[in-house]
Amino acid sequence: QVQLVESGGGLVQPGGSLRLSCAASGSIFSPYTMGWYRQAPGKQRELVAYITSGGSTNYADSVKGRFTISRDNAKKTVYLQMNSLKPEDTAVYYCIIVTIDYWGQGTQVTVSS
Secondary structure: OOOEEEEOOEEEOOOOOEEEEEEEOOOOOOOOOEEEEEEOOOOOOEEEEEEOOOOOEEEOOOOOOOEEEEEEOOOOEEEEEEOOOOHHHOEEEEEEEHHHOEEOOOEEEEEOO
16 A cells, blocks of 8 residues: 655745655555645645656746756655745645555645744
């Protein structure tokens, strides 16, 4: 059975950086497309970024140039490097196995001075 464990969230000042990690258990990881979604208070969940098994990436316009998604198949882990953070990036960030629509529990990111 697959499990996803997110880590790396927290409180950061505007302009700061955080790196989220999502470690997957289970025997299969490398064929999956992995992604990060986020949900801000009172708003719908939105796609932040995803990365395919071949390493192709896609980003929401709001994070292009600031966020970078990457993966380490040997460690069964996907990362989201977030730079130049803004208050509007405040949200719960969810790791997702896009291929099978499987979600992690989420990690809170708060950007505030």
